[in-house]
Amino acid sequence: MVSYSIRSFTASDDLPMVVLVDLEGRPPFLPNIYATLRFRDVGSAATTTEKVLRSLAMAYLWAISRKLDLDQILRSESFLTIEQCEDLAFFLRMDRGAQDRLVAESLQTRPRKIVRLEQVRSAGAPNAPRTLISAVEGGYRIRTVANFLEFNHERICPKVTEKPRADLSKARERAIAALRAQEPRATPSDEGDAPEGLSEEVMDALDAAFEPGSETNPFQSDFHQYRNHLMYRLFTDTSIRRSELRYIRVEDINHATRRVGIRVSKTIARTLPLSEQTAYDFHQFVMKHWSNIPVRGRKHGYLFTTKTGDHLSLEAINLVFRELRRKSCLPASIAPHSMRRTWNDRFSRAIDALPPEERMTPEKEKQIRNRLNGWSKNSSMEERYTRRHIREKADKIAEDLANSLRDKK
Numbered sequence: 001m002v003s004y005s006i007r008s009f010t011a012s013d014d015l016p017m018v019v020l021v022d023l024e025g026r027p028p029f030l031p032n033i034y035a036t037l038r039f040r041d042v043g044s045a046a047t048t049t050e051k052v053l054r055s056l057a058m059a060y061l062w063a064i065s066r067k068l069d070l071d072q073i074l075r076s077e078s079f080l081t082i083e084q085c086e087d088l089a090f091f092l093r094m095d096r097g098a099q100d101r102l103v104a105e106s107l108q109t110r111p112r113k114i115v116r117l118e119q120v121r122s123a124g125a126p127n128a129p130r131t132l133i134s135a136v137e138g139g140y141r142i143r144t145v146a147n148f149l150e151f152n153h154e155r156i157c158p159k160v161t162e163k164p165r166a167d168l169s170k171a172r173e174r175a176i177a178a179l180r181a182q183e184p185r186a187t188p189s190d191e192g193d194a195p196e197g198l199s200e201e202v203m204d205a206l207d208a209a210f211e212p213g214s215e216t217n218p219f220q221s222d223f224h225q226y227r228n229h230l231m232y233r234l235f236t237d238t239s240i241r242r243s244e245l246r247y248i249r250v251e252d253i254n255h256a257t258r259r260v261g262i263r264v265s266k267t268i269a270r271t272l273p274l275s276e277q278t279a280y281d282f283h284q285f286v287m288k289h290w291s292n293i294p295v296r297g298r299k300h301g302y303l304f305t306t307k308t309g310d311h312l313s314l315e316a317i318n319l320v321f322r323e324l325r326r327k328s329c330l331p332a333s334i335a336p337h338s339m340r341r342t343w344n345d346r347f348s349r350a351i352d353a354l355p356p357e358e359r360m361t362p363e364k365e366k367q368i369r370n371r372l373n374g375w376s377k378n379s380s381m382e383e384r385y386t387r388r389h390i391r392e393k394a395d396k397i398a399e400d401l402a403n404s405l406r407d408k409k
Helices: 029-038 046-065 070-075 082-092 096-107 117-123 135-159 163-181 200-210 222-237 242-246 276-288 314-328 336-353 362-373 381-408
Strands: 004-010 016-022 259-262 270-273
Touching: 004 046, 016 029, 016 046, 029 046, 029 070, 029 135, 046 070, 046 082, 046 096, 046 135, 046 242, 070 135, 082 135, 082 163, 135 163, 200 222, 200 314, 222 242, 222 276, 222 314, 222 336, 242 314, 242 336, 270 362, 314 336, 336 362, 362 381
Parallel strands: none
Antiparallel strands: 004 016, 259 270
């Protein structure tokens, strides 16, 4: 069975590296060089690069199922036809099980039988059922592969000078456009609003549960209590992602200026402010606990580690919140990313609480929120949070109005 997998390791620059390999462990050149140049080298998180490579692996599986050499096609001037791009888009929208079945069917050698045309028409397609994934995930895969095709088109485009070759360049552009046109439209749920963060009552319970020495703190050793408390403080002070927090080094936090530098990011690297208390907690943790890890164990410089110095994994960060929920009987919605949503809710309320003379324009608010969250200028996430906040205020006004009308009866 033909397959591709992801291998991850720490490269010589002490940053995570993920590569796509085939069944024999060989890395295909074009997808890996694309993922490295366009994602890893600009500071994207390893999880982002991995997701890109998994989508590109599906394009290679499609090529195998159609008896095509995708590397050779991408290096050639003829490229893919519009029909092939449409077929590729349909393959990308399948779930992994359906893709594997299609590839397996294509590799089977079947004896050819002579049958009447009427039998073929009435029998229908013999293939196994093909299950489609969600429009959101399917759209992501199609966009990712289209960007990869465009990258390779631009790579050979400068060689196109003569008239016949210019026509081929236009044909490649039309094929890529045809692939992008197959991206399904995702129907937004709940008016396209962003998910809600945690309530202030739940946050109060979390404050108490993460406090070192607290009776409700479920973690045993001082190291784990102070490390987890610092993680929690960074989540509440900033809009940091779990994958960004994992790659913070001790040198990235400036205790004097109360700033943390986010070097490895899913989107945009940035510097974020910290509260005076969090800066103090960082200093205390480093001096009393992190510095006691053997030098060999902490030479990588990462702030969040195990007690022996091993770099904390994303699953270990999840485990901290999972254990807290289980032992403290807290809601299942408590997770690292819900902290990011909560920060955005608090940011919206802080903007509303400003006196009229200090309030900023909607465009300025968008720029600030995008920067603090690490979103690009073209991101729609800010609009989703703003839209949900407006809906919540509208619901509150409507509820107050309904209650006032009822009181008059």
